[in-house]
Amino acid sequence: MSNVPFTSPWTAGDVQRINPATAPCAPIIPTQRRVIETLDLWDYWPVQDVDGHPAAIAGGTLFIALSAPILPDPDARHAVARMQMLHRVEGEWRDLGPVLPDDFSPGSREWSGSAILSPDGGTITLYYTVAGVRGEVETSFAQRLFFTCAALTVQDGAIALSPWSEPIEFLEPDDLHYSRDMAGGGAVGTIKAFRDPAFFRDPADNQDYILFAGSIARSRSAWNGAVGIARQVADQEWEVLPPLVEADGLNNELERPHVIMRDGRYYLFWSTQTKVFAADGPAGPTGLYGMVADRLFGPWRPLNGSGLVFGNPPSAPFQAYSWLVLPDLCVQSFADLVGLAEPPRDVAQARAHFGGTPAPELRLIINGEKAWLA
Numbered sequence: 001m002s003n004v005p006f007t008s009p010w011t012a013g014d015v016q017r018i019n020p021a022t023a024p025c026a027p028i029i030p031t032q033r034r035v036i037e038t039l040d041l042w043d044y045w046p047v048q049d050v051d052g053h054p055a056a057i058a059g060g061t062l063f064i065a066l067s068a069p070i071l072p073d074p075d076a077r078h079a080v081a082r083m084q085m086l087h088r089v090e091g092e093w094r095d096l097g098p099v100l101p102d103d104f105s106p107g108s109r110e111w112s113g114s115a116i117l118s119p120d121g122g123t124i125t126l127y128y129t130v131a132g133v134r135g136e137v138e139t140s141f142a143q144r145l146f147f148t149c150a151a152l153t154v155q156d157g158a159i160a161l162s163p164w165s166e167p168i169e170f171l172e173p174d175d176l177h178y179s180r181d182m183a184g185g186g187a188v189g190t191i192k193a194f195r196d197p198a199f200f201r202d203p204a205d206n207q208d209y210i211l212f213a214g215s216i217a218r219s220r221s222a223w224n225g226a227v228g229i230a231r232q233v234a235d236q237e238w239e240v241l242p243p244l245v246e247a248d249g250l251n252n253e254l255e256r257p258h259v260i261m262r263d264g265r266y267y268l269f270w271s272t273q274t275k276v277f278a279a280d281g282p283a284g285p286t287g288l289y290g291m292v293a294d295r296l297f298g299p300w301r302p303l304n305g306s307g308l309v310f311g312n313p314p315s316a317p318f319q320a321y322s323w324l325v326l327p328d329l330c331v332q333s334f335a336d337l338v339g340l341a342e343p344p345r346d347v348a349q350a351r352a353h354f355g356g357t358p359a360p361e362l363r364l365i366i367n368g369e370k371a372w373l374a
Helices: 074-079 347-353
Strands: 039-048 061-069 082-089 092-098 109-117 123-131 143-155 158-161 168-171 194-202 207-215 225-234 237-246 255-262 265-272 287-293 308-311 320-325 330-337 354-358 362-367 370-373
Touching: 039 074, 039 082, 039 320, 039 330, 039 354, 061 074, 061 109, 074 109, 074 347, 082 109, 109 143, 123 194, 143 194, 168 237, 194 255, 207 237, 207 255, 225 265, 255 320, 265 320, 287 320, 308 370, 347 354
Parallel strands: 039 109, 109 194
Antiparallel strands: 039 061, 061 082, 082 092, 109 123, 123 143, 143 158, 143 168, 194 207, 207 225, 225 237, 255 265, 265 287, 287 308, 320 330, 330 354, 330 362, 362 370
């Protein structure tokens, strides 16, 4: 078997199979009570065991979420994002404060990643995206992948983390498979990707991998999103491999990609938005997309023939985003622009409708090449 991926295309032909009249969609999200009243929260992920299941910690689950002060324009959150730690026990959330100290990361803000608890339960390793450069005057689009570790202790139900280790950049775009240029025009939906590191241990070879959102190097299209992958070759030394999936000419952002195992098959999921499909081609709804393969390195086949697992409902096309599928087929996301049928007319309307908190969890059913909402 090859030890490099067979890069599988996600094509316009696949997306054309989506019938808007019958496309599966998530239920309408009611107004959500905020988990933290003073912060917007979005992309969030549990601390996981190496097999991908949420780790049991202090009687519940430890989560990391992107957070920002409640700004007049909710889109401005991306320029000031910090990771926040929360503990959920039997449905109740407790705010544990910022994950990393002020001025600890080498960037101007922190974007999505994943966190893994060591098998002995003593150490959390956090893989995350460092965006921008510390101290920059003008917000840049630089994205770098770092990891840091902390010792975890639980005493009388109280969670404590030792000081995090010095963040180490463990992966860089090679400009052969993945573009180094992140600007992409600078508008929302046009910036390029080297972000969202997601850990996966492949039971087939017991090796550790990182999936990430990337942009194809040397593409002739402005829509050149990819699902990238790297393999660990020594202790926190990683080698970049060719992409698992490319959406060249179709879509700019295959965000927060991750893999789960089910019935001996591999299922790859990512999130994308209607607005980042190519302007001159077919577009799917903002939603959860995925592919299936018999081995990690593919070839990958679009789930349901098109790749679409489910989208936001037509009457609320912006209601949720950033879906994460866990091994038990629970699907987590955040409440985005809830209750809006059209794009917000101004920032005041966007603020009034922005959920900024975890969305109700959903559940998938998977059968071979098909996946749908329970």
